[in-house]
Amino acid sequence: MNSVSTTENRPTVCIIGAGITGLTAARQLMLKGMRVLVLESALNSGGMLSAFSVGADRLEHIYHHIFTTDKDTLSLMTELNLEKDLHWYSVRDALFAGGRNYPFSTPLDLMRFSELPFLQRLKTGLTVLKASRLRDWRSLEQMTAAEWLIENCGLKAYEKLWAPLLRAKFDLDADEVSAVWIWNKFKLRGSSRASHGQSEKLGYLAGSFGRITDELTSQIIAGGGQILYGYTAMGLSHNNNAQDKSQAKYKISCILEDCSSVDFSADSVISTISTRQFANLSISLNLQEDYREKLLSVRYKANICMVIRLRKSLSQYYWNTICDNLPFVVAVEHTNMTGTGDYGGHIVYLSRYLDIADPVWTQSDGEIFQSFISGLEHVYPDFSVNDIIDWRLRRSRYAQPVIFRDYSNRKPDMNTPEEGVKLAGMAQIYPEDRGINYAIKLGKESAQAVENYLEVNKLI
Ligand SMILES: Cc1cc2nc3c(=O)[nH]c(=O)nc-3n(C[C@H](O)[C@H](O)[C@H](O)COP(=O)(O)OP(=O)(O)OC[C@H]3O[C@@H](n4cnc5c(N)ncnc54)[C@H](O)[C@@H]3O)c2cc1C
Known part of the structure; x- marks a missing residue:
């Protein structure tokens, strides 16, 4: 077993995961003079934002767009000088229900959605409007989305x-x-609309959002930070050698692709x-x-x-949301947002979330292809x-945490009981x-929390 120690006289922060969260944290700490070490199990940066070459362009493995309200994304893109390549699009959405496609972009489309009785269409529209104006989300914490939607929109809706x-x-x-989860969706979509009655504006970065993580x-490497690929963090413990x-x-113990450890x-x-992964690797803490x-009670859906x-x-x-029972739940024709550009064809994503106990999760790519195509x-x-x-x-094991009722009391806090260790995964977002x-x-x-910790402990 190899051992790598820090010799420089400035604190080292280890970041597990080179997705957008880990890289944002690493850059910020590097800019503050910290020594950063990013460990990534994949062979490239980006995580869910990672992209591949298509035609003469690049594209994410998973569909992405942003909203006009995504302030932190916009300001990071400005810092990285990428905002000039961000374009805003008005798109058309649909809903596939009862064996046919319904346009579903505007409140008027909802009013025309004949699968529902008219009164329930009206109630649904009013619920979305009401939700987008509601500020006190805590009042919804003890209700399920099902209860709230039935109460407000009606059972049929x-x-x-x-x-x-x-x-x-x-x-x-x-x-x-x-x-709270569904309220948040209504709020987000509502505030992203240019104005009442218009379809929303979605943003896409030419060349893919993978450019942000690239x-x-x-910048991290140019600033002297280290990113190690193929390094899977397996254990986090106290350093018994520290005098x-x-x-x-x-x-932090890692396993490498050749099964050696460091x-x-x-x-x-x-x-x-x-x-869940963090709970396993931090057991000795x-x-x-x-x-x-x-940590262990958070449930994740795969995608x-x-x-x-x-x-x-x-x-x-x-965007076409599939309400009928089909192998995928959304069809996203990306090039209906961006145009075909240099892709050399029309790009369509088909996606489905599932439990890993579902037999589909272990089907071969070919089997999934066949069922998606049908x-x-x-x-x-x-x-x-x-x-x-x-x-x-692309299969993503930890694609979406399930947001249960009373999640503010169930959520594992970013500040773990171990003061020098912070948790910044999808389950912390709420x-x-x-x-x-x-x-x-x-x-x-x-x-910022790490910086505070290092300051309080006089390590910087
Ligand atoms: C189907 C789908 C569609 C989406 N669409 C949108 C969208 O339109 N707009 C939007 O804003 N967001 C969207 N998202 C969400 C967005 O992609 C994520 O919120 C974001 O990319 C998460 O970044 P992250 O860094 O937190 O996690 P990740 O990208 O998952 O990064 C975590 C990294 O940690 C690495 N890792 C895991 N275990 C270890 C280990 N033990 N040791 C070392 N490394 C490890 C992984 O390889 C990965 O690179 C979508 C997500 C999905 C699944």
Whole structure:
């Protein structure tokens, strides 16, 4: 076993995960003069934002857009000089229900959605409006989304419209999801609309959002930070070799691709991975039992996302939510937002969230491809498999934490009982839902918390 120790006379902060959260935190700490070491199990930066080459352009493995209200993303892009390549688009959305596609971009579309009785369409519209104006989200904490939606929109609207959407995201846990989660969606979409009655504006960065994590990576390396790929953090413990405060307090053990292991020491640690993974790797820290219980009680949905390049467009819609029971729950025709540009075809993502106990999770890529394609033929009868130029599939194990009722009391806090160790994963984002903007915000907050810790302990 190799051992790497810090010799420079400035504190070392170890960051686990080179996604947008970890890289944002690392850059901020580096700019403050800290020595940063980022450990990443994959062979590249970016995490869920990582991109690949398509035609003469780049594209994320998973669909992404941002909202006009994503202030932290916008200000980071300005700092990185990327905002000049950010474009805003008005898109058309649809809902596939009862075997047909309904336009679903504007309040008027909702009023025309004939799958629901008119009164329930009206109530649904009013609920969305009311929710987007509600500030006191805590008043919703004890209710499930199902209870709140049935009470406000009516049972039929819930069954036809909302239950499929909740199931699409949370699968078997759909009935338990907090009303705060759905409130937040209404609020976000409402404030992103240019004005009442217009469809919302979505932002996309030319060349993919992977450019943000690429630029962060370059800046961290140029500033003397270290990012190690293929290093999977397996253990976090106290550094028993530390004799006094001048020596790093924590030891992080990694396993490499060749099964060898290596230890690092650090004065402080930020973990950006799931709470469950963190609970396992931090076992030797003996964190308080109630905190460990919180870590282990967070449930995550996995995601399967297939991206296909097509010779011709499927429809005029960017986003199509699938309410009927099909193998995927959303079809995102990315090029209906951005145009086909240099992709060399039309880009469509098909995505589904699921529990890893679901047999689909362990199906081969080919099997998933077959079932997704049969679903696509159902939604777009003009589509033919011969239209496909190429495709690829990405599985994300920890794609979405389930936000249960009373989540403010269930959420494991960013400040763990071990003062020098901070937790900055998707499960720490609340009442907002996980997303690039909140990942950046949390990355900055965790870096600030580390700086405070180092200051209080006179390590800087
Ligand atoms: C289907 C889908 C669609 C989305 N669409 C949008 C969207 O349109 N707009 C938006 O704003 N957000 C969207 N998001 C959310 C957004 O992608 C995430 O919120 C964000 O990328 C999370 O970044 P992160 O750094 O917190 O996590 P990640 O990107 O998951 O980064 C964590 C990193 O840690 C690494 N890692 C894991 N375990 C270890 C270990 N033991 N040791 C070392 N490294 C480890 C992983 O390889 C990964 O690189 C979407 C997410 C999904 C799943």
